[in-house]
Amino acid sequence: MARAPGRVNIIGEHTDYNGGLVFPIAIDRYVYVAFSTIFERRVEVYSVDLDERGEFWLGEPADPNQSGWYAYVRGVAWALEDAGYKLPGMVAAIGGNIPIGAGLSSSAALEVAVALALSDSLDKKPSKLEIALLCRKAENEFVGVNCGIMDQYTAVFAETGNAILLDCDQLKHELVPFPPDLQVIVCDTGVKRELSSSSYNQRRVECEQALDTLRRHLRPVTNISRLSLEELPEIEKLLPPEQFKRVRHVVTENARVLAFAQALTAGQLDTAGALMLESHSSLRDDFQVSSPELDAMVEAAGRVDGTVGSRMTGAGFGGCTVSLVRPEASQEFCEKVPKLYAEATGGSPSLWICNPAAGATVLSVGEAAQ
Secondary structure (H helix, E strand, C coil), X not given: XXXXXXXXXXXXXXXXXXXXXXXXXXXXXXXXXXXXXECCCEEEEEECXXXXXXXXXXXXXXXXXXXXXXXXXXXXXXHHHHCCCXXXXXXXXXXXXXXXXXXXXXXXXXXXXXXXXXHCCCCCCCCHHHHHHHHHHHHHHHHCCCCCCHHHHHHHHCCCCEEEEEECCCCEEEEEECCCCCEEEEEECCCCCCHHHCCHHHHHHHHHHHHHHHHHHCCCCCCHHHCCHHHHHHHHHXXXXXXXHHHHHHHHHHHHHHHHHHHHHXXXXXXXXXXXXXXXHHHHHCCCCCCHHHHHHHHHHHCCCCEEEEEEECCCCCCEEEEEECHHHHHHHHHHHHHHHHHHHCCCCEEEEECECCCCEEXXXXXXXX
């Protein structure tokens, strides 16, 4: 059985595909792929949660830009084969407990778990970094979602009890011990969104257009994250207002990620919490990916004494918020926030207390049974 975790990003949003800094943790919610290798070059998969089946032959032509869970499975097989890995066939059942469409990276967890299952019997297996990159390729080029590397990288490299401070440009990370006396509470607004049909790809295009202008008229930077806070006044003169706001968010968000990691390590929780709120405001006003429901959830979390900080997490347009909460306030948070959110929106949220978990692995039969 292959297992890969979901993730929640504590701070650093819409920076990954701009070559910036992110600060995620893997969470103790997983996608599981129970599999058996077969001699035929055929992949047969069954989704336990959706009661749906899919089957395809390895090496046969496939149309990209498919949708649904099956497209991720087929896309990963395509990416591995395209990289030169001649895969055996597989019969597999897929299930898990990561909410779909909530911004907790169920798609990347599915991709990574499938990649581990498909490559498990190979004499020469892809490295951890190659798994992450090929899974991103599957999502970018086969499924048609222009995601960055954070989700797949976190699913592969995370370690129990740690956050990851990841430089998405250099593909290097530091493990940052996560305070054991802080609880991570994810609040799902109940508003679902499909990345491939949302404004996510539009935001990527806006950032690419801004980068092209700045390369020609400012300096030849490789990505937006290589710009500095000091350059923002000059950048504002060169870009249309909407594009400037996108760039301002990315540049200031990178600074917030570094400051947050330093504050968390130093035990400066008030500073860390304030940075989370600043991040949410920037995502709402400059990157414009929040929603009334996400704003209401963050506001509700702030009304509970013991909430260190709260912000939207994930791509936005729906999905979840993440809050850091002192343990003594956890029960009040879980009782009060849903009531306040319901009063503000009429919605009924779901809440999960998450712990920093380890990355993807292949479990033996005995381990899986436990």
